[in-house]
Amino acid sequence: MSLSLKLPRRTLSAGAALLVAAAGAVSAAPATAAPPPSVPAASSTPHVSYVNLGDSYAAGWGADAPAASVNPDAGWSNCLVGGRPDEVTQLSELKNVSLAGDFACTGATVGTNATGRPTIAEEIAAASAARKLTTTTNLITVSAGGNDIDFGMIIGVCARGTLGDCQQAAAAALHKAQQIDVAGTVEAIHAAAKHAVVAWVGYPHLFAANGGGVMSPAAAAVFNQGTDALNTELARLVKEAGRTEGVRTQYVDVTPNFSGHEIGSADSWFNLSFTDPQLEPFNFHPTAEGYLEGYYPAMASQISFARPAF
Template sequence: MSLLLAGAATSASAYADSKPPVETRQGGYVALGDSFASGVGAGASSGNCRRAANAYPALWAAAHHGEPFGFAACSGAKIHDVVTSQLSGLSPRTALVSLTVGGNDIGFADVMKTCVARGEKACLESVARADRTMDHALPSAYDGLLQRVTKAAPHARVIVLGYPHLYADRACAAGMVTRRSQSALNAAADHLDRVIAGRARAHKGAVFADVRPAFAGHGVCSADSWINPPSLLTADVSYHPTAQGQRRGYLPALGTATRS
């Protein structure tokens, strides 16, 4: 289980010294957020932030190649990190901002490690702690973030993308995580998305993009999973979207939200 611990620690610590590349700090589209936005688990990535060409922001930019693009999302980022280290790419010229963040603020990595390594009881307790954080600390932090984004990019459309269910709706019969824990993890994703969606709807100019419908039937243990399964050999990408998840789950959600 030490590989799980090491993988999570690497993602969290790598963020500290990261900055958006200088040449992309001013642009029409700026992508903010954590490892779900930087593309961890979706193929080859680069730098401390582990930004991947298969990440949904990079795919969007490739399809809209005439627009300047700032890829600031970074593996391990929390809301505070986005505020302090990712907003430099925003300006009054920015037209579109995408954002996926919040999982690390509720202890996503710790919850996953607990559910894989310590059994059902500890998993459910860990999920319950995350639920309390969602209700008490996350809303005000999200409000502050969205206010800062709007202040830095007053003319931008802000798309806040949520998180998918990790497991298929039909629970796995076997594996490192029990059926009850799988259900609890999916319920926690629903809770997190409700909180994030509520804050986005309360903020003028922001739109919530729900990725769960696209990922339905494509969680861990499905015949066509778009989520990397838990593994001791690839702990650093466990529970992150695959390239298919980015391309067929997150990217269409972003596109739909830009037209809403």
């Protein structure tokens, strides 16, 4: 996703100011974060050729804030990725797993949008044209859906509006989530890589129960429940698409890994600043610690690395 929210400074409590400082400290040196140990089970499987697709959470946005660059694999000027390392680079370092192509773009959506950002369908087409997504591809990871329901807008409503406004925004988002074309995405991937496992990665809770100084505790509860609703819908759609298209699909749940590390917790794994223009574009995205200790273990433990029979 690509989320940026500017809130009046008066909305930040003293505790929130400390949180901002802590978040900045985490993001200042993400490259030194110790990567989690590899998963032994993956080391004994045949070679896996891996392609990554998706939005900012797949693109490592915030892993080395404020670093950002054009994705070299995709090549589009509006396809930005964050700093590395992140869950994608760490996953590719597992024995017998190699990253054939990384086509994730910050701001990517499943459906078309008015922002001009690439869609997942365009990422698939680019990967296929580059011969990175082929019949020899074994694994594709996808993180998408958050931009389709406009996570950033919902954060703004829940932070500045009434609780009723927040609830209405969350309800509208659930309706949008039900319309996300997961089946079409899986079908397009399968057309180019018919032997691959498609692993769709969900989203973490962003806020601790206290709201992290961004929104009220009640609004934070509504927002997190909305995240759960999106994840549940994505899991359902992914399973249904796999059954309909005859594709091996999996949904990867990352929420438990971020428990105790949400914005507002004593050990947040998210970027958050309302005072530094360089850091603000990375707000509400994981730090390197979040990607390496939250996303990576969930993906490495839940994704099937067994090579399908050809």
